[in-house]
Amino acid sequence: MVKDISTEQRILEAARRVFMKKGMAGARMQEIADEAGINKALLHYYFRSKDKLFEHILMEVVGRIATSLKSMMELDIPIIQRLCFFVEIYVDVLMENRYLPLFVLTEINQNPERFASMIREHIVVNMQDFIVQLEDEIEQGKINPVHPLHLVSSVLGMIIFPFAAFPLIEEAMGDNFAPLARNFLNQRKEVVKEFVINALTPKNHDK
Amino acid sequence: MVKDISTEQRILEAARRVFMKKGMAGARMQEIADEAGINKALLHYYFRSKDKLFEHILMEVVGRIATSLKSMMELDIPIIQRLCFFVEIYVDVLMENRYLPLFVLTEINQNPERFASMIREHIVVNMQDFIVQLEDEIEQGKINPVHPLHLVSSVLGMIIFPFAAFPLIEEAMGDNFAPLARNFLNQRKEVVKEFVINALTPKNHDK
DNA sequence: ATATTATTTAACTATATGGTCAAATTTATA
């Protein structure tokens, strides 16, 4: 018999929503079942345990992140453009799912080994290429010297923060007016790119 | 009768550790009791419920953050120096408690109203002063134009990220060698300050 | 010393929650 994909799909979508919002510890199997419009027994029929279901969702998420990393590394362009490209696509991903950063950060802290091994499965080479290119461009004086891990931390931090702290941003925009907040998040693309460009481009000493 | 402060203190320290690491949903009253070297009943004797205890810890935390914000605003210095000062003290705070960022971000998302009201209690004026000063210096051409909320998001993001993603940083440093990771976090002070200075200082068009 | 008040504990309760099971129902197949 052919498996009915729609039930499984509904479960996965529900699980994603609930896990993302509440985290592994805060999520309830009952809530996931309700959200999917089924009962708990069926939930366990499809995914044996909460852990299994969570791992499934986590894998999906890591995969999506890996995909955007990979697409950044595919083109043969300078570091700054590479970073700008990354900012662009990553903000787009987060616009679709603002809980992603906090979800991932929580998992990184709650179960570092599992997360690390998942990352290792997906992202293999890439990073080394990036480091080499960065050191290259620094040596050529094309960009200011910076440790790769520091650079990545800075860019990721700038991208992620407003999404992870979204309710605070909303509050700061006043009146909980969602469109304004959404607009702010979209502006991050340009702001972060400009910030990075300014920070990395050497000042002209002889112009 | 005088309350024995040491038991209450031990409870609060235990609660802080457990809540910080596991979050509200992941924390267990039993674990807090164990960590404090007492039993659950006594825990409930001092703090009636898990919620009450959590709120207590959260208040403490918000207070600490408010303190470092206030100390940043006390001195009468240019924006860039103000930010540098903030980076300095905030990284120091996080070196003492690396779980703080994730803890706060989680709470912001899980209970935005409560968090916002706590913030409002502590931080009242300040922010407006900061915004006015920023716009002032931009007009004077002393720094590049940037929306205050974007600037704060960028700086906070850069500071917070490596702490929130600490296990990943450890992994990236190789061999889970803690001192290297600690050292990396300390370097953030200089790196972020330099990043901010470079990003905000206008390029010299006529030197 | 004795009464009073605060602290601490062991044992308990109620409920939430992850998970199971056997039976019913639907869907595919011979």
Add this chain to the structure above:
DNA sequence: TATAAATTTGACCATATAGTTAAATAATAT
């Protein structure tokens, strides 16, 4: 159509967990 297989359900079970209670102990005041 009859049979087998997959899907779905309601009713359960076991355990974890927040919270309670009554009684014991320690500290303080009279």
